[in-house]
Amino acid sequence: MKVSFPHMGNAYIALSALLSNLGAEVIVPPRPTRKTIEMGALHAPEFVCLPFKVNLGDNFQALSMGADTLAMVSGTWACRFGYYGRVQHQILRDAGYEFDSILLGRDGVGAVYNKFADTVDGNLALGWLRAYRSFGAKARAVDALESKAREIRPFERDAGATTAALSNSLSLVHDSGSVKATGSALDHGLELMDAVDVERKDEPLHIAVLGEIYAVLEPALNFDIERRLGDMGVMAHPVMTVYKWLFRPLKTDPSILFEERRARKVTRPYIAYVLGGEEHQTIAGTIDAARKGYDGVIHVFPFTCMPESVCRAILPQIEREYDIPVLNLCLDEHASPTGVETRLEAFTDLLRQRRRKKPRKPA
Ligand code: SF4
Known part of the structure; x- marks a missing residue:
């Protein structure tokens, strides 16, 4: 089995360990580039969110590198992510590729578990245990x-x-x-x-980086915002990380479960529903950033992202209530590194001026 999956930050390191311990040959596509995005955008519906297009481009690259199985998370979220796997795999088959799908969430735990019965070295249960530990x-x-x-x-x-x-x-x-x-x-x-x-x-500026998970974690999409901020002498604090994203659905880490419950509680006065994205982390993360005495917040999200567009409408109220500046960065395939760099420079300049007038009070 030559299995591949789309990129999301450095998640490929843990995912490769999981699959190779199950006896699969792992095909890691090259890091997404403009070419990947263009390839995905060419075949994707025009108004679908940008992560869909990047993931689709990754899958095209993986199949051209010889992958015969594509893995993806699937489900029934309120946002479009739940349909990504099914729709992307259909587009790839319509384009003439033949491959096997592993759709985690749709295929059921038993089916995914048994998929590796022929590839794993020795006992299947021990193979999964070894894979989980390495992951x-x-x-x-x-x-x-x-x-x-x-x-x-x-x-x-x-x-x-x-x-x-x-x-x-x-x-x-x-x-x-x-x-x-x-x-x-x-x-x-x-x-x-x-x-x-x-x-x-001197004490650097502290900025929380939050928003849609893929836009926060994938440097190809956000133009490496974390590195750019660090290079400007700013301490970035992403609200989500690769580890949290990978372990959140597994529900095996109590600290992640606790953090999620708390985020929902803090968010309730602003959003009473589950929108299916990172809306709770965005709203609670902004409030937390203000409470911790951070200098500002960068809210990064893909164009047409439903949950984060809702947050975008709520954040100005939180900005006023908690007196914390927020920069909204909405990204699509036409965004440029220069545009992002210029906005980051302007925002950090404003925050430095603000810091001079109002020194930071750490929590
Ligand atoms: S959270 Fe937003 S960008 Fe991500 S899949 Fe859902 S709608 Fe698309």
């Missing part, structure tokens, strides 16, 4: 490394040193085999990060 270890390692990079990047002396150290560290984790080897790779990666030459300066 969890790598997802946690990616989270720890990304978090470390966010902490040091605003202070680096040599521009790009943190990004290079992060990239090397992630490769170490990706290439590690056993759970023990992943632990050693993480330790080594953290040492590489600690070796980055830093200069402690």
Whole structure:
């Protein structure tokens, strides 16, 4: 089985570990580029949200690299994500590709479990256990490394040193085999990060980055907003991470469940319903950012995203009530890195002026 899946940030590291431990050959498509987006946009319905187009482009690349099985999450959300897998796979079949689908959520747990009966090395249950442990270890390692990079990047002396150290560290984790080897790779990666030459300066601006999950986590879509902010000397605080996204549906991490329940409670006065996206994290994250004394919030979302368009209409009220500036970045396939960079520069300039008039009060 040559299996592939679309990209979302560095989630491919944990997902590759899961599938390779189940005996599948994993085909990881190249990181999304403008070409990927154009390929997806060419075949996708015009007004579908941008992540659909990028994912579709990833799938085209994976099939052209020899993948014979495509995996995707599927379900019945209020937003379009629940239909992504089914519609994308139909578009690919209409384009002439033949492949097998794994639609997590639609196929049922038993069907997905047994799909690997012929590929797994030895006992199937033990294979799944091994795969789950490796998946969890790598997802946690990616989270720890990304978090470390966010902490040091605003202070680096040599521009790009943190990004290079992060990239090397992630490769170490990706290439590690056993759970023990992943632990050693993480330790080594953290040492590489600690070796980055830093200069402690004034307290940097603190900005929460939140919104639609794919727009927050996928650098190809958001023009690497986290790195850009770090390069500007700003400490970015993404509300969602790869680890949280991967483990949220599994419901095995109590801290994620608790955080989600709390976010829903905080959001209730503004949104009484579940819209199927990250609306609770967006509203609660903005309120939390104000309470923690952050300087501002960047709300990033794809054009035509239903849950985040609802949040977009609510955020001005929260901005006023909690006195926290919010920059809304709405992205589609026509967005440009220069446009995003210019808006980030203008926003951070405003926040610095505001900080001078009103010094930060950390929570
Ligand atoms: S959350 Fe928004 S962008 Fe993401 S799938 Fe749903 S509608 Fe599309």
